[in-house]
Amino acid sequence: MKRLFIPLLAVLVSLTASAQSANDKFTVKRTDGSTTDYALTEYDRITYQDNKQYIHKIGQTSKIGASIDNISSITFDIYHPSDVSNVTLADNAATDGAKQLYKYLWLNYGVKTLSAVTAEVNWNNKEADKIYQATGKYPAINGYDFIHICYSAPDSWINYEDITPVNTWSQAGGIVSLMWHFNVPKSQGSTDVTCTPSETTFKASNALVSGTWENEWFYSQIDKVASVMLKLQEAGIAAIWRPFHEAAGNAKATSYPGKAWFWWGADGADTYKQLWTALYDRLREKGVHNLIYVWTSQNYNGDSASYANDSDWYPGDALVDIIGRDLYGSSAAQNEQEYRELTARYPHKMITLAECGNGSSGSYAEIADCWNAGARWSWFMPWYGAATMPSNTWWSNALSQPFVITRDQVRLDVTYVEESAANAVKNMRLAWNLGNTLDAFSTSIGNNKAAQKYETCWGQPVTKPELMAFFKREGFNAIRVPVTWWQHLDSDNNIDEDWMQRVQEIVDYVINNGMYCIINVHHDTGSGPESEHWLKADIDKFDQMNARFVKIWQQIATRFRDYDQRLLFEGYNEMLDKSNTWTNAKAASSYTAINQFAQSFVNTVRATGGNNETRNLIVTTYSAAYWEGLAPFVVPTDNVSGHLIAEIHSYDPYNWLATAGTWGTSQSQAITTMFTRLNDKFVSKGIPVIVGECGIIGENDVDINAIKAKKQEAGKHIADVIRQGKALDIPIFYWMTLIDGNDRNVPQWTIPELVEAMQKAYYE
Numbered sequence: 001m002k003r004l005f006i007p008l009l010a011v012l013v014s015l016t017a018s019a020q021s022a023n024d025k026f027t028v029k030r031t032d033g034s035t036t037d038y039a040l041t042e043y044d045r046i047t048y049q050d051n052k053q054y055i056h057k058i059g060q061t062s063k064i065g066a067s068i069d070n071i072s073s074i075t076f077d078i079y080h081p082s083d084v085s086n087v088t089l090a091d092n093a094a095t096d097g098a099k100q101l102y103k104y105l106w107l108n109y110g111v112k113t114l115s116a117v118t119a120e121v122n123w124n125n126k127e128a129d130k131i132y133q134a135t136g137k138y139p140a141i142n143g144y145d146f147i148h149i150c151y152s153a154p155d156s157w158i159n160y161e162d163i164t165p166v167n168t169w170s171q172a173g174g175i176v177s178l179m180w181h182f183n184v185p186k187s188q189g190s191t192d193v194t195c196t197p198s199e200t201t202f203k204a205s206n207a208l209v210s211g212t213w214e215n216e217w218f219y220s221q222i223d224k225v226a227s228v229m230l231k232l233q234e235a236g237i238a239a240i241w242r243p244f245h246e247a248a249g250n251a252k253a254t255s256y257p258g259k260a261w262f263w264w265g266a267d268g269a270d271t272y273k274q275l276w277t278a279l280y281d282r283l284r285e286k287g288v289h290n291l292i293y294v295w296t297s298q299n300y301n302g303d304s305a306s307y308a309n310d311s312d313w314y315p316g317d318a319l320v321d322i323i324g325r326d327l328y329g330s331s332a333a334q335n336e337q338e339y340r341e342l343t344a345r346y347p348h349k350m351i352t353l354a355e356c357g358n359g360s361s362g363s364y365a366e367i368a369d370c371w372n373a374g375a376r377w378s379w380f381m382p383w384y385g386a387a388t389m390p391s392n393t394w395w396s397n398a399l400s401q402p403f404v405i406t407r408d409q410v411r412l413d414v415t416y417v418e419e420s421a422a423n424a425v426k427n428m429r430l431a432w433n434l435g436n437t438l439d440a441f442s443t444s445i446g447n448n449k450a451a452q453k454y455e456t457c458w459g460q461p462v463t464k465p466e467l468m469a470f471f472k473r474e475g476f477n478a479i480r481v482p483v484t485w486w487q488h489l490d491s492d493n494n495i496d497e498d499w500m501q502r503v504q505e506i507v508d509y510v511i512n513n514g515m516y517c518i519i520n521v522h523h524d525t526g527s528g529p530e531s532e533h534w535l536k537a538d539i540d541k542f543d544q545m546n547a548r549f550v551k552i553w554q555q556i557a558t559r560f561r562d563y564d565q566r567l568l569f570e571g572y573n574e575m576l577d578k579s580n581t582w583t584n585a586k587a588a589s590s591y592t593a594i595n596q597f598a599q600s601f602v603n604t605v606r607a608t609g610g611n612n613e614t615r616n617l618i619v620t621t622y623s624a625a626y627w628e629g630l631a632p633f634v635v636p637t638d639n640v641s642g643h644l645i646a647e648i649h650s651y652d653p654y655n656w657l658a659t660a661g662t663w664g665t666s667q668s669q670a671i672t673t674m675f676t677r678l679n680d681k682f683v684s685k686g687i688p689v690i691v692g693e694c695g696i697i698g699e700n701d702v703d704i705n706a707i708k709a710k711k712q713e714a715g716k717h718i719a720d721v722i723r724q725g726k727a728l729d730i731p732i733f734y735w736m737t738l739i740d741g742n743d744r745n746v747p748q749w750t751i752p753e754l755v756e757a758m759q760k761a762y763y764e
Contacts (some may be wrong), residue, residue: 025038028071029071030070030071031070032070082100082103082413082414082415084096084099084100084103086512087099087100087102087103089102089293090292090318090319090320090321091280091284091291091293093284093289094289094290094291094292095238095289095290097236097237097290098238098239098289098290098291098292100238100413101238101239101240101292101412102292104410104414105292105322105350105378105379106514107415107417107564107565108378108405108417109350109514110376110427111403111419111423111427112403112404112417113367113376113378113379113380113403113405114139114140114141114175114379114380114410115139115140115141115379115380115399115404115405115406116139116140116141116142116143116379116380116381116382117131117139117141117142117143117381117384118145118179118355118382118383118384119142119143119144119145119384120384121145121147121148121384122148123144123148123158123159123160123165124165125142125165125168125169127142127384127389128142128174131395131399134392134395134396135392135395135396135399137399137406137407137408138174138407138408139399139406139407140174140175140379140406140407140409140410141175141176141177141240141379142169142174142175142176142177143177143178143179143381144165144176144177144178144179145178145179145181146160146178146179146180146181146182146225146228147180147181148160148183149180149183149224149225149228150193150221152228160224160228161227161231163231163237166232166237167235167237170235170236170237173407173408173410174407174410175410176232176237176239176240177239177240177242177381178229178239178240178241178242179241179243179245180225180242180243180244181195182221182243182244182262183195184200184202184214184217184218184263185200185202185217186201186202187200187201187202188201189213194263195262195263195264196261196262196263197259197261197263197265197266200263202214202217203267204263204264204266204267204271204272204275205267205271207275207278208271208274208275208278218278222279222282222283223282223286226282226283226286226287226288227286229288229290229291230287230288232290233287233288233290237290238290238291239290240292240294241291241292241293241294242294242295242296242324243276243279243293244264244265244272244275244276244279245262245296245324245354245355246261246262246265246296246298246326247262247264247265247269247272247296247298247310247313248260248269248298248313249261249262249298251265251268251298252298252310265313269310269312269313272313273313273314273315273316276295276315276319277315277319280293280319292321293319293321293322294320294321294323294352294354295314295315295320295322295323296323296324296325296326296354296355297310297311297313297323297325297342297345298313298326309341309345311345317348317349320349321349321350322349322350322351323342323346323349323350323351324351324352324354324355325338325339325342325351325352325353325354326354326356327353327355327364328356328357328358328359328360328361328364328383328388329359329360329361329362329363329364330356330359330361330364330365331365332365332366332369332370332372332373333373334365335353335365335373335375336370336373336374336375338375339351339374339375339376340374343475343763344475344759344763347472347473347474347475347476347477348472348473348513348514350378351376351378352377352378352379352380353375353378353379353380353381354381355383356381356382357383357389358387358388358389358390359388363390363391363394364382364390364394366394366398367380367398367401367404368397368398368401371401371403374426376427380398415562415564415611416562416565416611417564417565418565418614419565419616420616420642420643421616421642421643421644421687421688422686422688422729424516424565424568425645425688425690425729425730425731426688426729427477427516428478428516429475429476429477429478429731429762430474430475430476430477430478430731430732430758430759430762431476431477431478431479431516431690431731431732431733431734432471432476432479432480432733432734432736432738432739433479433480433482433692433693433733433734433735433736434463434479434480434481434482434506434736435460435482435735435736436458436459436460436736437455437463437481437506438454438455438481438482438483438484438502438506438522439482439483439522439523440456440457440460440484441454441457441484441486441487441523441532442454442458443532444457445457445487449488449496449498451496451498451501451502454487454499455502460740461741461742461744461745463509463744464509464745465509465512465513466747467509467739468509468510468512468513468515469513470739471513472513472514474755474759475763476515477514477515477516478515478518478731479510479515479516479518480517480518480570480692480693481503481506481510481517481519481520482520482522482523482573483503483520483521483522484521484522484523484524485499485521486523486532486534489552492551493548493551494551494555495552495555500555500559503519507519507560507563511563511564511566511567514566515566516566517566517567517568518567518569518570518618518692519556519560519567519568519570520569520570520571520572520573520618521535521549521552521553521570521572521573524552524572524573525572525575525576526574526576526580527576527580528580530578533576533580534548535548535549535572535575535597536575536576536577536578536593537575537576537577537578537590537591537593537594537597537622538577538578538590538593539587539589539590539593539596540589542593542596542597546596546597546600549572549600549601550604553569553571553604553605554604554607556569557569557605557608557612558608561608561609561610561611561612562610562611564611565611565615567615568615568616568617568618568645569601569605569617569618570617570618570619570620570647570692571597571598571617571619571620572601572620573620573624574623574624574649575594575620575622575623576622576623577590577593578590581623582623582625583627584628585622585629588632591622591629591632591633594621594622594633595632595633595634595636598620598634598636599636599637601617601619601636602617602619602636602637602638602644603636605617606638606639606640613640614640615643616644616645617638617643617644617645618644618645618646618647618690618692619635619636619644619645619647620646620647620648620692621633621646621647621648624647624648624649624692624693625648625649626648626674626677626678627677630681631681633646633681635682635687642686644687645687645688645689646678646681646682646688646689646690647689647691647692648689648691649691649692649693649694650671650674650691650693650694650721651693651696651697652670652674653667653670655697655698655699655700656696657700657702657710657713657714658698658700659698661713662716663714663716663717663720667717667720671720671721675724675727675728675730678728678730679728683728688729688730689728689730690730690731690733691721691731691733692733694721694732694733694734695734695735695737696717701737702714702737702751702754703737703740703750703751704750704751706751708753711753711754712753714751714753714754715753715754715756715757715758716757718732718757718761719757719758719760722758722761726761726762734754734758737750737751738750738754
């Protein structure tokens with residue numbers, strides 16, 4: 001239960017009961033010490049104001065048995081866990097609590113970062129209390145260490161079996177993190193312990209050999225930890241779990257000889273991975289399933305000249321949920337570099353700052369500076385102690401940032417995090433269009449309403465979830481899913497359920513992989529007969545077309561109203577005038593019409609409520625162009641600020657591959673001109689932009705059969721576009737041909753040369 005404590009200093013507390021469950025309650029504690037529980041669903045609205053004498057049911061006079069003067073506090077129990085059926089963790093038997101915590105981390109990843117602190121190595125909350133005393137806020141996460149588990153006993157100075165400190169933290173709404181400085185005897189039979197390899201005869205590889213003293217100690221200590229974890233699990237506490245951290249130490253140093261810092265890395269990468277697997281297997285064998293597994297990469301602490309990557313120490317995707325990094329004394333630029341490197345190496349995993357603090361190189365960078373530089377850590381966790389703990393001023397600054405989550409703000413039941421449009425486009429990274437699929441249409445299909453008949457009618461296979469998982473693994477973070485609707489409407493413009501269901505399935509493929517997804521009204525616009533491309537920038541028929549347009553968007557927006565912030569709506573694709581003009585519209589009234597459609601789209605979606613009230617929405621210029629149609633385009637008004645995105649398309653310069661043959665200065669200048677116009681019109685005025693489609697158009701195209709030289713030049717083209725776009729936080733959605741036809745079934749790249757160029761351009 002999430003307990004919301006309402007003190008009497010509050011001026012107004014108001015909760016509607018309509019969304020509450022039968023188990024929700026509020027507890028009134030009186031000044032005489034007595035308490036009474038009340039079912040929240042019995043009250044239409046609970047209201048307390050300082051000028052009222054009673055808490056009461058609106059429109060009724062029934063009292064809850066006490067005047068305001070006799071009430072000391074009110075506590076609400078209203079926590080509702082969200083659906084976790086689509087969450088998969090390294091532990092395939094993970095508890096719903098662990099899945100819920102992971103889902104919460106994913107929901108916030110890139111949007112907000114969670115504050116955290118490591119406890120003193122004793123089993124306590126002292127460091128968190130100090131931060132609260134200095135700032136008035138608690139960090140969201142408290143990190144506990146099993147370093148003294150070998151001494152733990154009921155009559156000892158430390159007893160991990162007493163989970164009171166952790167339970168107290170969890171009951172207050174905090175998130176629990178666990179790590180383990182796994183101590184071993186300095187020699188067989190010794191009572192002195194260490195985790196430093198030079199101080200012990202304990203051999204890591206022997207820990208895996210039955211009959212050795214190392215093996216006996218290894219499993220006896222794991223079983224002690226498992227016993228505590230089972231108590232936490234029984235108490236309903238899920239935890240972030242970071243064992244065997246900083247495995248490689250200096251073993252990957254390139255500019256000077258180095259060794260692992262801890263015994264678990266002393267026998268090399270292969271032994272280390274076996275230890276990880278053995279620990280994982282033993283905990284599961286003991287019934288421990290409340291953990292999210294975090295592996296700490298020992299990258300290079302901002303100094304790539306000294307450290308090579310340690311991916312050969314990685315236990316593998318199947319055994320790891322989150323990638324961590326430990327940094328001390330690092331600048332904002334070093335944070336960004338580390339985050340970027342790890343994101344490129346593990347694009348399908350969340351990346352977190354598992355430890356941080358002051359170091360020999362100086363104080364740690366301000367969290368705001370790190371965030372603004374692009375280091376979007378899932379959480380940041382300073383280490384305890386005078387030498388490493390940042391100052392109170394540092395903490396006050398960090399916990400006051402709007403993107404930093406503190407303990408009082410943790411809500412594991414949320415299904416949506418409001419994200420600004422500017423932040424969303426910054427997080428999209430590499431992007432792609434699922435083209436010629438849901439946007440396909442064919443009059444030859446006739447009355448056959450089977451969704452997959454339309455999905456495959458332009459030669460593409462049925463889309464599978466494995467395709468979206470492939471894109472996520474390859475570093476893509478946004479998929480545009482164009483959708484054509486006109487063949488799936490009845491005479492009253494109701495969308496066929498089979499079609500809507502198929503659209504939703506593909507959206508789920510994208511969202512379930514943690515990527516941004518854009519859906520739109522696609523080939524309902526464009527050139528061609530009005531029987532097909534019916535949505536035109538035609539002011540004379542605006543009312544008629546708008547009624548249909550609104551009806552479609554009411555259905556789409558309502559269907560997806562509860563989806564999280566990673567789903568975005570794009571009002572319409574390449575809308576043309578009634579003459580199907582791709583350059584200048586023939587009449588100024590066509591620009592008026594498209595501006596009215598953009599406004600109608602925003603108004604319609606906002607009116608459907610729920611998460612759509614602040615969902616990021618995309619509006620497109622006339623013909624999706626950035627030249628003639630750009631000046632008269634008007635960004636719609638919105639009843640919320642910071643949630644609109646402008647879109648254009650670019651296949652420029654037209655026919656360059658045929659006429660020039662190579663990507664050179666003049667071609668690059670054309671792209672620079674485009675981005676200059678977009679910056680002047682939108683970005684500089686606070687309106688973020690996406691290039692919703694990008695590719696090569698002309699006499700020559702680039703496909704799987706193109707010669708190597710053409711593919712290389714096409715790679716230079718898209719790399720240039722991505723670099724220039726990234727400088728303005730404009731993501732580039734490549735049009736479909738990166739992976740085409742049966743390659744989508746494998747899945748494998750159709751033109752890997754283009755993908756490699758894109759990856760290098762973005763992640764370099």
